[in-house]
Amino acid sequence: MPRNLYESTAAELATGSVEDVSYDTAPAVAAEWLATNGYDAAPVERDGDPVGFIHKDDVDDADTGDTLEAALTPLTIDYMISGDTSFSESLEALIEEPVYFLGGHNRITGVLTRADLNTPPARMYLFDRITYLEEHLRALISAEVSEWRQTPVSADEIEGIEDRYADAKAANVELSEIHYAQFSTLSTIVSSVEDCWRVCGFSTRGNAQSRLHDITELRNDVAHANLLVKNTDSDEFLSSGRTTENLYTLLGDIEQILASLQEAGYLPGNTVE
Known part of the structure; x- marks a missing residue:
């Protein structure tokens, strides 16, 4: 649930x-x-x-x-x-x-x-939803991409996953290795596997890469207390810096991907047959 x-x-x-x-x-x-x-x-x-x-x-x-x-x-x-x-x-x-x-x-x-979209309540709201999306992407990858190391994940990313996994295992609290992948790594895996990006609701690999990249950038800004709305004077898509409308579109993307994954049964803790 x-x-x-x-x-x-x-x-x-x-x-x-x-x-x-x-x-x-x-x-x-x-x-x-x-x-x-x-x-x-x-x-x-x-x-x-x-x-x-x-x-x-x-x-x-x-x-x-x-x-x-x-x-x-x-x-x-x-x-x-x-x-x-x-x-x-x-x-x-x-x-x-x-x-x-x-x-x-x-x-x-x-x-x-x-400007109030750059305050802690906005960060908390977005971080919770991005973290929830992260959990769903892990469930998808766990079910569908057993050979995720063979996707375009860099050697440095794999080394980082292995190090975090080793630390958790030493503390006797380890989960599967994919749980130690960062959001950007999950995005790379999903956008490189057609069965994954299609079930997320994307129509093309390029569309998946672009939208997941933008969500990754938002996730990093939320996590590192950077400005979420970088241009408060404009709501035009082509303006410099993330606008209010850009943020609204990204939130819609997050909600759409979550809805697609939930409809397909890829919820955290679920096993999809």
């Missing part, structure tokens, strides 16, 4: 300590305040009530004026998000707009931006 996976909501992703700016603030002052605090956006209050928000792209140090009226975006339902919105839905929403607000009784309780 599939194990329970870590869940993350918009409320957990969002910045909960919300600072607002007064409607009567000069735009140039607001721009400096946003930059100093590292904020992408902030709610604007007037007479104690939230009336809208400003984004860093809407104000700069050269802006003139006495109030934020010209830079203000009204706080409509389009920019509000429920605190219990799932990670996947939050990610999809952030493709459309770079900032959302969580609301309480006549006040803003949280700010969700694309």
